[in-house]
Amino acid sequence: MEYIERFAEDVREGLSSEPKYLHSKYFYDEVGDNLFQQIMELEEYYLTDCEAQIFENNKDEILDCFSDDGGVFDLIEFGAGDGLKTKILLNHFVDNNVNFNYIPIDISESVLDSLTEDLNNTLPDLVNKPICDDYFHALEELNKLDYNKKVILFLGSNIGNFRGDNAIPFLKHLGADMSNKDQLFIGFDLMKDPRVILDAYNDKEGITAEFNFNLLDRINNELGGNFQRENFSHYPSYNPITGETKSYLISLKHQTVRLEKLSQSFTFEKWEPVFTEISQKYSLRDIDHLANHSGFKVEKNFFDNKSYFADSLWHLL
Numbered sequence: 001m002e003y004i005e006r007f008a009e010d011v012r013e014g015l016s017s018e019p020k021y022l023h024s025k026y027f028y029d030e031v032g033d034n035l036f037q038q039i040m041e042l043e044e045y046y047l048t049d050c051e052a053q054i055f056e057n058n059k060d061e062i063l064d065c066f067s068d069d070g071g072v073f074d075l076i077e078f079g080a081g082d083g084l085k086t087k088i089l090l091n092h093f094v095d096n097n098v099n100f101n102y103i104p105i106d107i108s109e110s111v112l113d114s115l116t117e118d119l120n121n122t123l124p125d126l127v128n129k130p131i132c133d134d135y136f137h138a139l140e141e142l143n144k145l146d147y148n149k150k151v152i153l154f155l156g157s158n159i160g161n162f163r164g165d166n167a168i169p170f171l172k173h174l175g176a177d178m179s180n181k182d183q184l185f186i187g188f189d190l191m192k193d194p195r196v197i198l199d200a201y202n203d204k205e206g207i208t209a210e211f212n213f214n215l216l217d218r219i220n221n222e223l224g225g226n227f228q229r230e231n232f233s234h235y236p237s238y239n240p241i242t243g244e245t246k247s248y249l250i251s252l253k254h255q256t257v258r259l260e261k262l263s264q265s266f267t268f269e270k271w272e273p274v275f276t277e278i279s280q281k282y283s284l285r286d287i288d289h290l291a292n293h294s295g296f297k298v299e300k301n302f303f304d305n306k307s308y309f310a311d312s313l314w315h316l317l
Contacts, residue, residue, distance in 0.1 A: 004222060004223075004261075007026060007222065007223070008223055008259075008261050008262055010022075010023050010026070011026075011219060011223060011259065011262070012259075012262050012264065014274075015266040015274075016266070019272075019273060019274075019275060020266075020268075020272065020273070020274045020275070021274060021275040021276070022215055022249075022274060022275070022276050024161060024276055024277040024278075025107070026215055026218060027211060027212075027214065027215055027276075027277075028107070028108050028111075029108070029110075029214075029218055030108075030110045031214050031217070032211065032214050032215075032218075033081070033082075033108055033110060033111045035207060035210055035211045035214060036081070036211060037081075037082060038207050039203070039207055039208055039211060040084065042200075042203050042205065042207065044199040044200050044202075044203045044204070045200050045203065046196065046200060046308055046309075047156060047157060047189055047200065047308075047309060048084065048085065048156070049304075050304040050306070050308045050309035051085050051155060051156065051187055051304070051309055051311065052084070052085045052088060053304040053305060054302045054303065054304050054309065054310075054311050055085055055086075055088040055089055055311075056088055057304075057305075058302050059088060059089060059092040060092075061302075062089065062185075062302070063089075063092060063093060063096065063098065065183070065299070065300070065313055066100075066151045066183065066185075067098060067100075069149065069181065071099070071148070071149060072099040072100060072101070072148050072149075073099075073100050073101075073148055073149040073150065073151055074100065074101045074103055074142070074146070074148045074149070074150045074151070075089075075090075075093075075100050075101065075102050075103065075151050075153065076103045076105065076139070076142065076150055076151065076152045076153065077102070077103070077104045077105065077152075077153040077155070078105055078135045078152065078153065078154045078158065079105070079106055079135075079154070079155075079156070079158050080104030080105060080106045080111075080112070080115060080130075081106065081111055081115075081156075082111060082114065082115055082118075083104060083115050083118075083119070085155065085156075086104075086153065086155065087119075087122075087123075090102060090119075090123060090126060091123065094123055094125055094126055100127070101127045101128075101129055101148070102119075102126055102127065102128050102129070103128075103129045103130070103131060103142065104128070104130050104131070105130075105131045105132075105133060105135060105138045105139075106130075106132065107132065107133070107134060108132075109132045112130045112131075112132050115130065116128060116130050135174075136173060136174075136177065139152075139174075139177045140177060143177060149181045149182060149183075150178065150179075150182040150183075151182070151183045151184075151185060152174070152178070152182065152183070152184045152185065153185050154184065154185070154186045154187065155185075155186075155187040155311070156187050157187050157188055157189035157279065157280075157309070158187070159171075159186055159187070159188065159280070159290075160188070160189055160245075160278070160279045160280040160281065160282075161277070161278060161279065161280075162278075162280065163244065163278050163280060164242070164244075164280065165290075165293070167280075167290055167294075168290065168293050168294050171290065171294035171295075171296065172294050172295060175294060175295045175296060175316055178316055179316075180315070180316055182315070182316070183299075183313060183314065183315050184296065184313070184314040184315070185311060185312070185313050185314075186311070186312050186314060187309065187310070187311050187312075188282045188286075188287055188309070188310045188311075188312060189279065189280075189281050189282065189308070189309055190281065190282055190283070190284075190307065190308060190309060190310055191240070191243055191281045191282065191283050192281075192306075192308055194238050194240045196308075197238050197245055197281060198236060198237075198238045198245070201236040201238075201245055201247060201279070202236045208234070208236070208247075209234035212234050212247060212249055212276050212277070213229050213232070213234065213249075215276065216229060216232070216249070217229075219259065222261070223259045223260070223261035223262065224258075224259060224260030224261045225257060225258065225259045225260075225261075226257060226258050227257050228255075230252075231251065231252050231253055231255055232249045232250060232251060232252060232274075233249070233250045233252055234247065234248075234249060234250075235247070235248045235249075235250050235273070236248075238281075243280055243281035243282060243283070243286070244278055244279075244280055244281075245278065245279040245280070245281060246275065246277070246278050246279075247275075247276045247277040247278075247279075248273040248274060248275055248276060249273070249274045249276055250271060250272070250273050250274075251268035251269065251270060251271065251272045251273075251274070252270065252271075253270050254267075254268070254269055254270045255267070255268050256268070282310075284301070284310070287301070287310065287312055291312070291314055292317075295316060295317050296314040296315065296316060296317060297314065297315060297316075297317050298312055298313070298314055299313040299314060299315055300312075300313045301313075
């Protein structure tokens with residue numbers, strides 16, 4: 001199925017559901033990529049700085065873990081984005097003449113092009129092999145091409161886009177494409193003061209809201225929609241019991257939106273929410289639970305100075 005057709009069908013399914021939803025993966029086009037770069041630089045968005053701090057403070061030990069067998073390894077990053085934090089490790093590895101290949105994987109061609117151009121300029125000695133594809137298809141193809149040890153990076157609490165135990169099938173699928181010598185290095189945003197968490201998704205500059213509204217713009221531009229931004233508001237929430245941070249677009253009036261690509265109209269009641277994103281927050285017990293129920297064992301957890309965030313190194317059981 002072509003990308004635009006898959007996008008159309010996902011939107012049809014989401015807006016026909018009760019309650020309505022839209023897939024957060026469609027946030028990321030060229031405009032969305034740029035907006036997310038801005039989000040990562042926000043004062044309220046602590047996640048980026050915390051993970052960067054983990055890498056900076058622990059880069060020697062992280063390198064020792066990744067290169068424990070002394071052989072060449074593939075450093076495979078799921079959802080690489082601009083590689084901002086990963087460059088801390090890449091620079092350290094290159095400076096230490098480590099024998100490795102960097103393989104960033106992302107569904108956004110524009111962000112991979114920008115990352116490649118930047119790495120070619122700043123780290124010309126780095127072996128960089130970008131792949132524009134979905135995670136699992138790319139990993140399956142890599143398994144056919146070489147037998148190097150694989151260290152898979154899944155950073156930035158991207159695992160938090162799954163709700164609770166819904167991450168387990170994803171992790172099991174990932175484990176099925178790994179060997180016993182491979183490792184998974186996975187980022188988790190930890191439970192903390194609820195106000196700190198909520199502020200990160202409700203910034204005073206409104207960039208996170210703009211990130212959500214860009215999804216409506218994409219539907220208008222690519223699927224012939226007539227969404228009007230002013231008829232919706234962005235609303236984030238955090239549940240400190242479940243650890244779920246959710247984002248919604250709230251319809252401010254009774255309205256009907258037409259999507260020409262689908263030859264279909266969708267009715268929104270006043271105050272009706274459209275669910276757009278989840279960002280799960282975790283306890284250390286949750287991390288152990290996910291690992292153990294997905295066929296992995298936690299080797300070590302690395303923390304920032306405030307213990308807001310953890311990067312957890314796993315291997316297969």
